[in-house]
Each structure stands twice: as C-alpha cells, then as structure tokens.
Amino acid sequence: MRAQFFVTGALFAxxxxxxxxxxxxxxxxxxxxxxAMLAGGAGAVVALLYAGRVLARHAPRSVVPVTGLVCVAAVGSLLLPSQYGWLLALMAVYGMAAAIFDVAINDEATAIERHAGRPLMSGFHGMFSLGGMAGAGxxxxxxxxxxxxxxxxxAASAALGALAWAATPFMLRDVRAAGEGSAPLSLPRGPLALLGLLAALGLVAEGAMYDWSVLYLRQELGSSAGIASLGYAxxxxxxxxxRFGGDWVRARVRSVTLLRxxxxxxxxxxxxxLAVPHPAAALVGFALVGLGFSNIVPVLFSAAGRLPGIAPAHGIAAVSSVGYFGLMAGPPLIGFIAQARSLAVGLLVVIVFAVVVSAFARKALGTPDAPV
Known part of the structure; x- marks a missing residue:
C-alpha cells in the first residue's frame, strides 16, 4: 500500500x-x-461524482492498477502533442484517473489504520511526500x-506505472473501504463539510508546490532548471x-493543537x-511549508473516520473527495491571480488558507480530551 502512495506522489512531482x-x-x-490545470480539476470533479459508486462495487485492489495506468499514460504523454487542445484533454483524463486513484488508496489506508488500532495515516502520506521528493530530485x-x-x-511515467502494478498483489484482497453501501459519493454536510473544506484549503498548498514552486524559482527568481526543481524537492x-514522525506526534499531541x-x-x-527574493530563502520557506502542512491532511482524514453515526469509510471518502478538489482547483486559482498580478501575489493564497486552517481547528475537531 505504501508503494501506491509513493507512486502518486512521484507522479505529481x-x-x-x-x-x-x-x-x-x-x-x-x-x-x-x-x-490547463483547471481542466485537470474539472476531470477530478467529474470522477468524484462516481468515485463512491465505483468503490462500492470494486475493491481498491482492483481500482488502483487501472486508474494508475491511465495516470501514468496521461502524464507521460504531456509533451508529445503540440496542440493546446490535446494538453487540455490529457489534463482532464489525468484529473479523472488521479482522483479515483487517490480516494481508493486513502480508503484502504483508513481501513488498515482502523484494523491496526493505532495511527498510521501520517506514515502513508509520508510515502506520498517521499515520492514527491524522489520525483523532483x-x-x-x-x-x-x-x-x-x-x-x-x-521514462519516469513508465517506471512508476510498473511499480504500481508490481505493488498491487500486496494490497488487501477483501477490504472495500468505500463499499459499505451502494450510494454514490456525495458532497459532505455538517461536520464532514468543515473537515472537507479545511482539507481542501490544506491541499491547495500542496497543489501550489506541485505546480508553481518550480516556476516561481525559475521565472521570478531566475534560478537554473536544476535549482528550481529543488524547490519542490x-x-x-x-x-x-x-509525516513519518507524524504518527508519533499524533499519539502525544492533541489534534486541535497540532492543526493550529x-x-x-x-x-x-x-x-x-515570498518576502525574501532569493533562491535559498525560497528553499527554506518551501521546506517550512512542507513541514507545517505535513500532518494537516492525516489529522483531518482520521477525524472524518471517527465521526459518530457515519461509516468510517464513507467519512474518509467524502472528506478526501472535497480535499482532492482543493488539490486540483487551487493551482488554477493561483494561475489566474498570477496572470492578473504576479505569481508572488498568487502564492499569497497559501498564506491566507493556512491561517484559515489554523483559525478553524477547534471548530472542526472540537476539544478532544486526549491526543489522537
């Protein structure tokens, strides 16, 4: 399972x-x-309308290899055509496949954490980040x-596709994390809505790093291609x-405090x-963003799986779907602002959303008596 998180992280990178x-x-x-980025987000939204229905009928073990193959084919083909229309189509296909892939692996990770009876989600997402570091590096x-x-x-897409297929036999055979009902995945309401919104805002930062950190170093700060790619790394x-230390922290620190x-x-x-226009400062700043946002999604996903009266798999699927929309829709938002003003101004969105996540931590998670 960890290999699948590594693959999706490396592919994003x-x-x-x-x-x-x-x-x-x-x-x-x-x-x-x-x-073009928005086309990927639109594809993700369309796919998320059917993600619950797909995972109600098919275990993640059968969904992941198919959607993974589509993901790597789309990313590997991005520079092969020369027409802009083909780019939009490839991004839409990638968004659709990656959305279902992401929900499937998070559903299974939640099931594994639930069966183990201890925090594991941060470690799974740590493999996603490790994949991102490897892909950029x-x-x-x-x-x-x-x-x-x-x-x-x-070459990278082919290698990652092979890894995803090789890891599939080691996934759980019978657990269907989203298969506890036949209803399609729907927009969350009540407590799930706030958890999903904060997950979306947190994932905007990840999306910004995926899609704009390299360009910021390259275009705004004049870095070389090698140095610019280190921004994402x-x-x-x-x-x-x-994230690899996050499960240890989550077992000792209250979730509200950690989220704040x-x-x-x-x-x-x-x-x-953004304040210090030098590549070294940007690299340090991006590292702090990564460290700060490392456990936001694991904390929120785990909280969604513990809400009373809601099946854990349905809670995590609903929150991850809204969060994933933030991952795909955030970068286009920054791009539109960059076109109107500058990329530096566009990236201010990350600061605003980070502050909102911190401010609404208690409202979203309540006042737990013990660490989670």
Missing part, C-alpha cells in the same frame, strides 16, 4: 517539475497554463546532464519527514519564501 517545460512547449501564458539531477523533458516524462522532503501549529508554520514558511 514529475508533472510539477515540468510545468515550465509544458509552458514553453505549448507557448502558454500563465492564464492558459491555469486553464530525479529531474534536478537529470536536467543538468542534458536529458530532455520528454524523455524524462516518458525541499517541500516534499520536509513534508515526508513531518501546522497552519501557522505553513503560513510563516510561505511568507519567508
């Missing part, structure tokens, strides 16, 4: 570090690039060696470290990256 390549290949403005080494973006996209490395300080640290990190 592989797309993220090549945002400048896509922009150059198709000759796009920030607005046109944002529209690979390009930072290959770019100076003269490897073309097309070769990297195709520093974010993912710090996030992985925070996580949002605050993320806001401080992004403020540093």
């Amino acid at each position: 592989t797309w993220g570090v090549h945002v400048p390549s896509v922009k150059s290949h198709y000759g796009l403005s920030e607005q046109s690039l944002a529209v 690979a390009w930072s080494m290959l770019a100076p060696a003269g490897v073309s973006p097309i070769v990297h996209l195709v 520093s974010f993912s490395g710090a996030m992985a470290a925070g 300080w996580s949002g605050a640290l993320g806001a401080v990190g992004m403020a540093l990256a």
Whole structure:
C-alpha cells in the first residue's frame, strides 16, 4: 500500500517539475497554463461524482492498477502533442484517473489504520511526500546532464506505472473501504463539510508546490532548471519527514493543537519564501511549508473516520473527495491571480488558507480530551 502512495506522489512531482517545460512547449501564458490545470480539476470533479459508486462495487485492489495506468499514460504523454487542445484533454483524463486513484488508496489506508488500532495515516502520506521528493530530485539531477523533458516524462511515467502494478498483489484482497453501501459519493454536510473544506484549503498548498514552486524559482527568481526543481524537492522532503514522525506526534499531541501549529508554520514558511527574493530563502520557506502542512491532511482524514453515526469509510471518502478538489482547483486559482498580478501575489493564497486552517481547528475537531 505504501508503494501506491509513493507512486502518486512521484507522479505529481514529475508533472510539477515540468510545468515550465509544458509552458514553453505549448507557448502558454500563465492564464492558459491555469486553464490547463483547471481542466485537470474539472476531470477530478467529474470522477468524484462516481468515485463512491465505483468503490462500492470494486475493491481498491482492483481500482488502483487501472486508474494508475491511465495516470501514468496521461502524464507521460504531456509533451508529445503540440496542440493546446490535446494538453487540455490529457489534463482532464489525468484529473479523472488521479482522483479515483487517490480516494481508493486513502480508503484502504483508513481501513488498515482502523484494523491496526493505532495511527498510521501520517506514515502513508509520508510515502506520498517521499515520492514527491524522489520525483523532483530525479529531474534536478537529470536536467543538468542534458536529458530532455520528454524523455524524462516518458521514462519516469513508465517506471512508476510498473511499480504500481508490481505493488498491487500486496494490497488487501477483501477490504472495500468505500463499499459499505451502494450510494454514490456525495458532497459532505455538517461536520464532514468543515473537515472537507479545511482539507481542501490544506491541499491547495500542496497543489501550489506541485505546480508553481518550480516556476516561481525559475521565472521570478531566475534560478537554473536544476535549482528550481529543488524547490519542490525541499517541500516534499520536509513534508515526508513531518509525516513519518507524524504518527508519533499524533499519539502525544492533541489534534486541535497540532492543526493550529501546522497552519501557522505553513503560513510563516510561505511568507519567508515570498518576502525574501532569493533562491535559498525560497528553499527554506518551501521546506517550512512542507513541514507545517505535513500532518494537516492525516489529522483531518482520521477525524472524518471517527465521526459518530457515519461509516468510517464513507467519512474518509467524502472528506478526501472535497480535499482532492482543493488539490486540483487551487493551482488554477493561483494561475489566474498570477496572470492578473504576479505569481508572488498568487502564492499569497497559501498564506491566507493556512491561517484559515489554523483559525478553524477547534471548530472542526472540537476539544478532544486526549491526543489522537
């Protein structure tokens, strides 16, 4: 299961570090690039309307390899066409497949955590971040060696697709995390709605790092391709470290306290990256964002699985679907702001959303008597 989180993280990073390549290949403005990202978000929204229905009939073990294959095929093909319409289509297909893939692996991770009876979600998401660090780090080494973006996209996607298929037999055979009912996945209401909203705001920061951190270093600060790709790697490395230690922290620190300080640290990190126009400051700032946001999603997903009167699998699926929309819709929002003003102004959204997450921590999680 951890391998699947690694694959989706590495695939996000592989797309993220090549945002400048896509922009150059198709000759796009920030607005046109944002529209392409929005196509991915639109595809995700369409898929999420059917994610619950799909996972009610098919276990994650059968859903993951199919959607994973579509994901790697779409990302690997991003630089093969030359028409903008093909880019929009590929992004839409990628968004649809990645959304169902993401909900499926989070559903199974929740089931594994529930059966184990101890915090595990942060560790699973740590593998996602580790994959992101590996995906970005690979390009930072290959770019100076003269490897073309097309070769990297195709080779990396093929390798990640092979890993996803090889790991599938080790997934749970009978657990259907979203299969406790036949109803399709619907928009959450009540407590689930607030948890989902905060997850979406938290994932906007991750989406911003995937899609804009490399371009910010490259375009706004004039960094080389190798240095620019380290922006994503520093974010993912710090996030992985925070998540691998997150289960230990969650067992000792109240979830409200952890969520508050996580949002605050993320806001401080992004403020540093934007206030000091130097690549070194940006790398440190992005790392602080990664560390700050590392446990926001695991805390919120676990809380969704413990709400009274709601099946754990349905709670986690509902919150993850709304959160995933933030992951896909956040980067286009930043892109539209960047077109109107600048990328630095667009990334201020991350600070605002981090503050909102911190401010609404108690309302979303209540006042637990013990760490979770």
